[in-house]
Amino acid sequence: MISENTKKEPLVRIAKRAELSPKKAALVRFSSIIVALLIGGLLILALGYNPISVYGGIIEGSLLTPTALKATAKIAVPLLGAALAIAPAFRMKFWNCGAEGQITVGAIASTYFALYHVGDLPAPVFFVVTFIVSAIFGGLWGLIPAFFKARWGTNETLFTLMLNYIAIGFVKYLRIGPWMDKGQMFPKVPMFDRAARLPDVFGVHIGWIIVLLLVVFTYIYMTRTKHGYEIAVVGESVSTARYSGMNVAKIIMRTMFISGAVAGIVGWMLALGTNYTLSDTTANGYGFTAIVVAWLAKLNPFVMVLISAFLAVLQKGSNSIQTNFGIPASASEVLTGLILLCMLGSEFFINYRFVFRKKSVGGDD
Amino acid sequence: MENAAIQLKNLTKKFGSVIANDNVSLEIRRGEILALLGENGSGKTTLMNMLSGIYYPDGGQIFVDGKEVIIGSPKEAFDLGIGMIHQHFKLVDVLTAAENMVLGIKENGRLNTKTIGDKMKKICEQYGFNVDPDKKIYDMSVSEKQTVEIVKMLYRGADVLILDEPTAVLTPQETTKLFAILRNMKKDGKSVVIITHKLNEVMELSDRVSVLRKGVHVGDFNTSETNPQELTNLMVGHAVTLNIERTKCENPVKRLEIKNLCCVNDDGVKVLDDINFEAYSGEVLGIAGISGCGQKELLEGIAGLQKVSGSIEFYPPDGSEKKELNGKSPKEIIKCGIALSFVPEDRLGMGLIGNMDLADNMMLRSYNKGKSPFADRKTPAKLAEKVVDELEVVTPGINVPVRNLSGGNVQKILVGREIASDPSVLMSAYAVRGLDINTSYTIYNLMNEQKNNGCAVIYVGEDLDVLVELCDRILVLCGGKVSGIVDGRTTTKEEVGLLMTSLGGGKEDNL
Numbered sequence: 001m002i003s004e005n006t007k008k009e010p011l012v013r014i015a016k017r018a019e020l021s022p023k024k025a026a027l028v029r030f031s032s033i034i035v036a037l038l039i040g041g042l043l044i045l046a047l048g049y050n051p052i053s054v055y056g057g058i059i060e061g062s063l064l065t066p067t068a069l070k071a072t073a074k075i076a077v078p079l080l081g082a083a084l085a086i087a088p089a090f091r092m093k094f095w096n097c098g099a100e101g102q103i104t105v106g107a108i109a110s111t112y113f114a115l116y117h118v119g120d121l122p123a124p125v126f127f128v129v130t131f132i133v134s135a136i137f138g139g140l141w142g143l144i145p146a147f148f149k150a151r152w153g154t155n156e157t158l159f160t161l162m163l164n165y166i167a168i169g170f171v172k173y174l175r176i177g178p179w180m181d182k183g184q185m186f187p188k189v190p191m192f193d194r195a196a197r198l199p200d201v202f203g204v205h206i207g208w209i210i211v212l213l214l215v216v217f218t219y220i221y222m223t224r225t226k227h228g229y230e231i232a233v234v235g236e237s238v239s240t241a242r243y244s245g246m247n248v249a250k251i252i253m254r255t256m257f258i259s260g261a262v263a264g265i266v267g268w269m270l271a272l273g274t275n276y277t278l279s280d281t282t283a284n285g286y287g288f289t290a291i292v293v294a295w296l297a298k299l300n301p302f303v304m305v306l307i308s309a310f311l312a313v314l315q316k317g318s319n320s321i322q323t324n325f326g327i328p329a330s331a332s333e334v335l336t337g338l339i340l341l342c343m344l345g346s347e348f349f350i351n352y353r354f355v356f357r358k359k360s361v362g363g364d365d
Numbered sequence: 366m367e368n369a370a371i372q373l374k375n376l377t378k379k380f381g382s383v384i385a386n387d388n389v390s391l392e393i394r395r396g397e398i399l400a401l402l403g404e405n406g407s408g409k410t411t412l413m414n415m416l417s418g419i420y421y422p423d424g425g426q427i428f429v430d431g432k433e434v435i436i437g438s439p440k441e442a443f444d445l446g447i448g449m450i451h452q453h454f455k456l457v458d459v460l461t462a463a464e465n466m467v468l469g470i471k472e473n474g475r476l477n478t479k480t481i482g483d484k485m486k487k488i489c490e491q492y493g494f495n496v497d498p499d500k501k502i503y504d505m506s507v508s509e510k511q512t513v514e515i516v517k518m519l520y521r522g523a524d525v526l527i528l529d530e531p532t533a534v535l536t537p538q539e540t541t542k543l544f545a546i547l548r549n550m551k552k553d554g555k556s557v558v559i560i561t562h563k564l565n566e567v568m569e570l571s572d573r574v575s576v577l578r579k580g581v582h583v584g585d586f587n588t589s590e591t592n593p594q595e596l597t598n599l600m601v602g603h604a605v606t607l608n609i610e611r612t613k614c615e616n617p618v619k620r621l622e623i624k625n626l627c628c629v630n631d632d633g634v635k636v637l638d639d640i641n642f643e644a645y646s647g648e649v650l651g652i653a654g655i656s657g658c659g660q661k662e663l664l665e666g667i668a669g670l671q672k673v674s675g676s677i678e679f680y681p682p683d684g685s686e687k688k689e690l691n692g693k694s695p696k697e698i699i700k701c702g703i704a705l706s707f708v709p710e711d712r713l714g715m716g717l718i719g720n721m722d723l724a725d726n727m728m729l730r731s732y733n734k735g736k737s738p739f740a741d742r743k744t745p746a747k748l749a750e751k752v753v754d755e756l757e758v759v760t761p762g763i764n765v766p767v768r769n770l771s772g773g774n775v776q777k778i779l780v781g782r783e784i785a786s787d788p789s790v791l792m793s794a795y796a797v798r799g800l801d802i803n804t805s806y807t808i809y810n811l812m813n814e815q816k817n818n819g820c821a822v823i824y825v826g827e828d829l830d831v832l833v834e835l836c837d838r839i840l841v842l843c844g845g846k847v848s849g850i851v852d853g854r855t856t857t858k859e860e861v862g863l864l865m866t867s868l869g870g871g872k873e874d875n876l
Contacts, residue, residue, distance in 0.1 A: 013421055015379075016380050224740065225738050225740060226738060226739070226740045228740070229725075229740045232721070233718060233721075233729065236718040237718055240716060240729070242670055242695065243668075243695075243705065243707065243716055244699075244730065245694075245695040245698075245699045245733075246696075247694070
């Protein structure tokens with residue numbers, strides 16, 4: 001009855017490990033970034049370049065000159081904003097993949113004011129009004145999938161994704177149709193008047209201050225308030241939430257309105273602070289990269305600051321190595337992907353270890 | 366030993382820092398029924414999972430027919446003639462019983478349902494089963510599914526059959542039938558292991574009993590030479606008394622009056638049909654019934670979580686005007702002092718959050734108090750400490766995620782929290798689901814305490830022995846209807862069992 005191969009113990013098997021101390025776990029996570037950089041170095045080496053000088057080029061091209069630093073900040077700010085936007089939704093396990101669309105809708109709302117009402121209001125009032133309107137429209141765009149999910153249990157991932165295309169398609173319509181710049185050959189929305197552009201503080205539009213304030217607000221909202229508690233409970237177990245008398249539908253809709261509203265604010269700063277116009281690429285993929293940021297930070301707003309800065313450095317730096325070394329910028333995307341893979345992979349080693357046949361040796365990393 | 370089918374020597378299994386089995390050695394003989402007895406979390410299921418190839422032991426040896434074997438997967442366990450029936454059945458819902466028989470077996474040639482059916486029939490006749498090979502699994506009752514699982518193991522040639530708490534989902538009548546089948550199998554020379562924590566089953570069915578406590582094997586007995594008290598003391602580790610103290614109802618006052626309650630579920634099935642009853646303060650009203658007969662809908666209907674028609678009148682303890690609860694939101698009903706704790710199969714899903722710590726779980730009831738947008742975390746933390754203290758919850762601290770606690774401790778926290786809210790009506794469903802004797806009795810005593818404090822307790826239970834001992838009155842549900850309300854002091858288990866299946870309207874009435 002017993003076949004030959006069943007007589008041996010398995011060569012490698014996986015065993016759950018005792019819980020690691022937070023310090024050790026942080027060490028594992030940090031070393032995963034080192035591992036990713038090493039693998040990335042091999043990749044650069046294979047392309048025929050010196051990894052050290054290329055990594056140096058990334059640092060130099062993103063951080064070491066004032067111009068480069070400002071450009072990096074301009075990437076990091078909306079990225080962080082978008083990550084903050086999706087954080088409450090993700091804590092609720094509502095997979096909001098629609099930040100891209102919510103950003104775009106917010107940008108459309110501010111563009112309307114920037115094109116047609118810029119002279120009507122004093123500058124501070126103009127910015128406050130556009131800020132609020134962008135937030136409301138972004139929030140409403142987020143509310144749509146939440147309403148359908150709460151009412152009929154639709155799949156929010158697909159729903160939010162699809163709404164992105166509708167928002168971007170609507171921008172195309174505006175660009176070719178009613179909002180087209182008549183003086184141009186190429187159909188595009190006109191550049192905004194100077195009065196409709198966000199003021200700079202230390203060389204970067206004022207949005208960075210708002211985003212840093214949002215970091216603190218989001219942290220307090222998610223960890224200290226009743227709303228934050230409700231969000232966490234709904235995320236962990238809808239039936240428990242119902243049994244404790246929570247109105248789950250209301251919580252889902254309220255949270256998604258807030259999530260969309262923050263994304264709308266990101267759209268406001270992208271339109272009025274960065275691009276000074278509206279285009280199909282106003283959201284520029286921030287809504288998607290933000291998912292990576294939020295995950296890697298485990299939804300902690302303060303860690304998001306670091307992660308979004310790190311990804312911005314990679315993105316800006318890779319543009320400059322493209323110019324300086326002739327390495328395609330897509331190489332940096334490969335690097336980003338490697339880092340993500342290694343960091344997610346490290347979670348496995350935090351929870352499990354390998355046990356080898358005969359002498360048991362823990363495979364730590 | 367001459368007739369030992371399986372011997373386990375010094376088996377050890379660890380999960381992280383938790384030792385589930387510590388050097389366990391025992392043997393399973395041919396032609397016997399062995400009961401594996403132990404409290405929750407004592408490592409019974411883990412031990413048997415190592416035998417059936419689900420887990421791989423961290424140390425120790427397994428011998429089958431005297432030869433050492435390595436069991437690396439359930440398939441290798443099958444090859445050795447070992448089959449296990451888990452608490453959650455491993456059947457494919459959309460397939461028929463016959464198709465489930467051969468699922469995963471590598472055989473040459475075409476799938477011939479007729480030969481499978483014939484082989485099944487032979488097995489059924491031999492042991493006294495009753496299965497329709499062409500019936501789809503999703504059309505079956507829990508008891509039928511269990512039968513299919515057992516037949517499946519025999520079909521695959523199992524000589525050693527392990528059943529994990531097989532009676533948890535059965536009515537008394539179904540249990541009797543199952544036991545008869547198991548005895549037939551024993552006569553045929555097969556070995557049967559039943560994992561259980563119910564002593565009456567051990568005494569009734571088994572030839573020998575092995576007791577585990579906290580992962581350690583603490584004793585083997587011939588069933589005829591031991592008694593429940595000895596086994597309990599060994600299982601728990603200290604002497605316990607097995608009596609529920611049923612006090613007299615002190616001046617009962619009407620708290621709830623349910624009239625013409627009906628409920629139609631999402632599939633358009635009438636799950637509650639004209640329910641009428643009253644609940645009084647200072648009394649425990651038991652609700653008995655086969656699972657899925659409307660218990661859940663009834664409680665959820667009262668708590669405002671399920672849409673129902675009819676009237677639910679609440680008489681507040683302060684003597685003020687009666688209130689109609691039907692139509693009120695769950696939050697308003699909780700405010701009236703009506704608490705519901707429902708322990709579902711996974712034990713966490715409906716009252717607690719596994720990933721949150723004890724204090725945050727206490728907050729579920731209280732977080733919404735006050736006008737401030739910020740949540741008060743200090744009061745729940747104090748409450749958590751109080752519950753841990755008073756109910757003797759075993760935990761490293763109140764900042765530990767609930768999922769790290771054992772089942773009994775989790776349920777103590779759940780029930781403790783509901784009681785702490787000082788309810789005027791306490792509805793509790795399956796509060797002792799999966800709990801060991803010791804903790805179960807703690808929970809029964811807690812309910813009795815509430816009753817003595819003038820709370821109207823409504824208790825939905827599975828164990829008829831307990832219902833008959835604990836409750837002042839028992840309402841029996843059958844197929845969404847009330848088939849009878851009996852006096853707990855005068856009724857018998859058999860009477861309640863009959864009422865549970867009497868109307869003939871029950872979906873799962875297949876006796």
